[in-house]
Amino acid sequence: MTVPYKHEPFTDFSIEEHVQQFEIALKQVKSELGKDYDLVIGGEKVTTDEKIVSVNPSNKSEVVGTVSKANKELAEKAMQVADKTFQTWKKWDPKVRADILFKAAAIVRRRKHEFSAYLVYEAGKPWNEADADTAEAIDFLEYYGRQMIELAKGYPIESRKIENNRLAYIPLGVGVVISPWNFAFAIMAGMTSAALVAGNTVLLKPASTTPVVAAKFIEVLEEAGLPAGVVNYIPGSGSEVGDYLVDHPKTRFISFTGSREVGVRIYERAAKVHEGQIWLKRVVAEMGGKDTIIVDDQADLDLAAEAIVKSAFGFSGQKCSACSRAVIHQDVYDDVLHRAILLTKKLTVGDPTERTFMGPVNDQAAYDKVMSYIEIGKEEGTLVAGGNGDNSKGYFIEPTIFAGVDENARLMKEEIFGPVVAFCKAKDFDHALAVANNTDYGLTGAVITNNRAHIEKAKEDFHVGNLYFNRGCTGAIVGYHPFGGFNMSGTDSKAGGPDYLLLFTQAKLLSEQL
Ligand code: NAP
Numbered sequence: 001m002t003v004p005y006k007h008e009p010f011t012d013f014s015i016e017e018h019v020q021q022f023e024i025a026l027k028q029v030k031s032e033l034g035k036d037y038d039l040v041i042g043g044e045k046v047t048t049d050e051k052i053v054s055v056n057p058s059n060k061s062e063v064v065g066t067v068s069k070a071n072k073e074l075a076e077k078a079m080q081v082a083d084k085t086f087q088t089w090k091k092w093d094p095k096v097r098a099d100i101l102f103k104a105a106a107i108v109r110r111r112k113h114e115f116s117a118y119l120v121y122e123a124g125k126p127w128n129e130a131d132a133d134t135a136e137a138i139d140f141l142e143y144y145g146r147q148m149i150e151l152a153k154g155y156p157i158e159s160r161k162i163e164n165n166r167l168a169y170i171p172l173g174v175g176v177v178i179s180p181w182n183f184a185f186a187i188m189a190g191m192t193s194a195a196l197v198a199g200n201t202v203l204l205k206p207a208s209t210t211p212v213v214a215a216k217f218i219e220v221l222e223e224a225g226l227p228a229g230v231v232n233y234i235p236g237s238g239s240e241v242g243d244y245l246v247d248h249p250k251t252r253f254i255s256f257t258g259s260r261e262v263g264v265r266i267y268e269r270a271a272k273v274h275e276g277q278i279w280l281k282r283v284v285a286e287m288g289g290k291d292t293i294i295v296d297d298q299a300d301l302d303l304a305a306e307a308i309v310k311s312a313f314g315f316s317g318q319k320c321s322a323c324s325r326a327v328i329h330q331d332v333y334d335d336v337l338h339r340a341i342l343l344t345k346k347l348t349v350g351d352p353t354e355r356t357f358m359g360p361v362n363d364q365a366a367y368d369k370v371m372s373y374i375e376i377g378k379e380e381g382t383l384v385a386g387g388n389g390d391n392s393k394g395y396f397i398e399p400t401i402f403a404g405v406d407e408n409a410r411l412m413k414e415e416i417f418g419p420v421v422a423f424c425k426a427k428d429f430d431h432a433l434a435v436a437n438n439t440d441y442g443l444t445g446a447v448i449t450n451n452r453a454h455i456e457k458a459k460e461d462f463h464v465g466n467l468y469f470n471r472g473c474t475g476a477i478v479g480y481h482p483f484g485g486f487n488m489s490g491t492d493s494k495a496g497g498p499d500y501l502l503l504f505t506q507a508k509l510l511s512e513q514l
Contacts, residue, residue: 005142007477008109008135013127013355022127025113026353029121037067037215039074039235042081043228046074052235054212057124057360058351058394064122065212070236072244075203078232082174082201083250085229090171090199094152097197098145103224104193105141108134111220115185118213123184124359124394126352129315132475133186137217139478140190140496147501148197157509164512169505171199172282173252176245178238178266180258181362182318184210189217190478190495191255192231198504200252202231203245207258209363211235238262246270249277253504256285260415260441260488263287284503286490288415289320289443291473292436294458295336296429296449297329303470304332304448305339311446311472312421313347313399316358318366320489321444321466321474325412326423327432333425337384337403340423344385344399351394360395361418367395370418373411374400381405381422407435415441429454437463442486446473465492 011018033056038045048068056062070078108115112134119130151169159165175195179188188206195202206214218233234241242262246254246269256266263285270281293311295304311323328336352359361367371389377400378387386398397419405411405422412422412435426432429451436445445464449455455469465485466476476483482497484490494500 005146005479007479008138008142010128010135011131022113022116025117026120029114029117033065033121034063035065037065037212039068039070040218040233041074041078042085042232043222048074052208052211054122054209056121056394057362058353060394062121064118065215067211067215067235070234070241072240075234075236075241075244078203078234079174079245079248079250081229082203082232085227086171086173086201089201089227089230092199094148094197094199097199098148100221100224100226101141101145101193101197104220105138105145107220107223108138108141112138115213115216118216119185120352122210122212123181124352124362125315126357126359127355133183136183136186136478137189140186141193143478143496144190144194144197144501147498151198151501151505162514164514166510168508168510169502170508172504172506173200174250175200175202175253175255175504176251177202177204178242178254178256178258179204179206179214181207181210182315182320184213185217187257188214191257192217194501195255195504196226196230198501200504201229204231204233205238205241205245206235208235208237242266243269247272247274249274251281252279253282253284255504256283258287260287263490282503284491284493286320286484286493286495287488288417288441289322289485289489290325290413290415290439290441291321291323291444291464292325292327293323293446293448293473294426294432294436294462295326295328295332296432296447296451296454297331298450299332299448300450300470301332301335301339304336305343307446307448307472308336308340308421309343309347309399311474313344313358313419314474316361316397317419317421318361318417319474320485321476322417323446323473324416324421325436326421327426327435328423329429329432330425330427333423337423341385341401344401347399349396349398358399358419361397363395364391366418367391367397370397370416370420373414373416373418373420377402377405377411377420377422380409380411386419407438413439429457433458433461437461440488443489444468444473444485446471463487465489465494
């Protein structure tokens, strides 16, 4: 029996020793900034003339690393290598594949603060958010390793006197893994490790703003004993390398996490069968969210305000699960809004190396997008907190609350992906549920209530993949809260859950007449 896994604990930064250790890691990583990173194809390092320059979003002039950039020719080379390597890798004992993940987890655990420090510099994550991202990466490695050991046993099916039957789960082939920048370590490592432990080979295209932390992970996989060619590291432009690999006839599956726009594009392109292609591609696409916290009239209002503020502004609202709509029963609306404003005004924004609550948004494009929604918000509601941005050095935006927003306003419908939350008044609990469901997305949601009947009603009627009660709507933990959304939030793959690995396998029935 595999030993049950308890998730990696978060670092307690109220302990001075932990603070000192993290400061040492930040110093160490700062001294390493600006290094060059190569592509890795079939275990070989490839340097290109064209580069992706990863910069610190808190300090635009600071280069985190310069990364070689794949083009179509190199993507093709990586595809050939991955395709060839699949013929051997698929036959490796699943337990040995799992052992490689366990070793990788151990290496990351030993270098935990170093990885988190890279996330502070490259993704602009505050300490606790960076620490949680690294912990989640460790969890994915540990969890998928254990899940693979279980899955390798197959599912029991019936046999009869005349025959012996078995259902085996075999890998698919070459997978293209396309990851986002917002969980630059955890999601990238989780998608990659799930695919490889199931026996597939991988072409990893990380987000162009966070390729360095992915390069560091590739080093870890190599050190953990992963054979050359199983994971090929090919950062490059989404539209060039991404499209090329999505269209490629040898691509067996695409595992994508990112925006709705790109997810839909991948889904459409992957549906086309190209010359020489002998399968229908599988697409796992996890996309955006427009996540709501409902506050009922019978509720702990301090808990409600805290849940909204933490879920809206943690990592500057740049989580697919971030609360961007607070839908409040009219009887407690003013009270919850007032408490949320007070909490928001206490939050600090700035360079996260200095232990601020919020760091920057991801880049100039993110800054422009969020600031444009703040302008829209001024038309659609009343600005009651924040509203200002400063991109002179890094991309900083204040935590921003708009009150009195209509349920059909753009602020209530479109994913902003920044520190902006819209407050909307509901007539009663049914109305609150209707507003919460009034979106194309369906990722996370939370209900703050002490009314048991309303909890039960929400369980039935609040249509999201991850629904929480009397807590915020962010912070899913591997193994505890399998994660994935409905509707335009994606294919509901439930990362970190017991079904996830099935997506990277196909079931083969073996029936022997006796
Ligand atoms: P994004 O712009 O869609 O980018 C995601 C990845 O797709 C990046 O690696 C990007 O590469 C690549 N890409 C871009 N164009 C492509 C194309 N034509 N073909 C193939 N790949 C392409 O999303 P993001 O800004 O990184 O991430 C934020 C979004 O992700 C938000 O919408 C958020 O809600 C969502 N998200 C969802 C989940 C979830 O579990 N549901 C989790 C995290 C984030 P480049 O960087 O080179 O453009």
